[in-house]
Amino acid sequence: MRDFQTKSQVVTAGKRVILRDTISSDVESCLRWFSTGEHLLLDAPWERNYTTLQPEQIEKYKSAFAERCEQDKPDVRGNAIIATTANLPIGTVNRYGHKDNPYSCNLGISIQDDAYLNKGLGTEALQLWLNYQFSNTQVLRIGVETWSFNPRAIRVIENIGFKHEGTLRNLRKWEGQILDKLLFGLLREEWEQL
Numbered sequence: 001m002r003d004f005q006t007k008s009q010v011v012t013a014g015k016r017v018i019l020r021d022t023i024s025s026d027v028e029s030c031l032r033w034f035s036t037g038e039h040l041l042l043d044a045p046w047e048r049n050y051t052t053l054q055p056e057q058i059e060k061y062k063s064a065f066a067e068r069c070e071q072d073k074p075d076v077r078g079n080a081i082i083a084t085t086a087n088l089p090i091g092t093v094n095r096y097g098h099k100d101n102p103y104s105c106n107l108g109i110s111i112q113d114d115a116y117l118n119k120g121l122g123t124e125a126l127q128l129w130l131n132y133q134f135s136n137t138q139v140l141r142i143g144v145e146t147w148s149f150n151p152r153a154i155r156v157i158e159n160i161g162f163k164h165e166g167t168l169r170n171l172r173k174w175e176g177q178i179l180d181k182l183l184f185g186l187l188r189e190e191w192e193q194l
């Protein structure tokens, strides 16, 4: 059975955004996203390394990036670039927590170019990614996690129909603020009804 395909392609498309494979020309955007954008403050900022990349690190990153773009892709993608319909990259989606359990996964999303925040594009992209994963895998549940300092993400997740399944209270302290982690999930049958 063929599990991989080589060509970069559009994974799924909506009215205003497409989810597609990474292409080599995305490298400048991806490099810029290391150091700019609101997402740096919202997407687990404690995991970030803020040191500026040195020229040799940038060159290394660029060549690894180009190599990755040429690699075979799994039939069902675990990550994708969010691009406008004019093919401008604006962010990323990913899937995790799926390797050891084919019946469940979590989704991540980040609009990394600030000019495209709050325009409905994140909602459309997350909806497309959710539909794609339910349609192409056998998962029974899809989860999304976010933090209490991100009311916009919470709104988008709830608008799409995810159920609030629980809160890990006072899980982390970050820049003087005590944070809860919020867990959301959607079951296959709930998605089918939506």
Ligand SMILES: CC(C)(COP(=O)(O)OP(=O)(O)OC[C@H]1O[C@@H](n2cnc3c(N)ncnc32)[C@H](O)[C@@H]1OP(=O)(O)O)[C@@H](O)C(=O)NCCC(=O)NCCS
Pocket (backbone or CB within 6 Å): 038, 039, 042, 043, 091, 109, 110, 111, 112, 116, 117, 118, 119, 120, 121, 122, 123, 124, 145, 146, 150, 151, 152, 153, 155, 156, 159
């Ligand atoms: C979270 C994210 C994907 C949402 O995408 P987006 O395109 O910016 O959001 P949309 O325009 O689709 O929708 C935003 C919704 O939140 C609402 N909203 C915006 N700011 C808000 C705030 N401060 N509090 C509550 N709701 C807010 C908007 O009114 C809208 O809801 P509505 O459609 O019911 O009116 C995007 O903002 C993002 O990637 N941010 C940076 C990284 C990040 O937060 N990552 C964590 C994702 S779990």
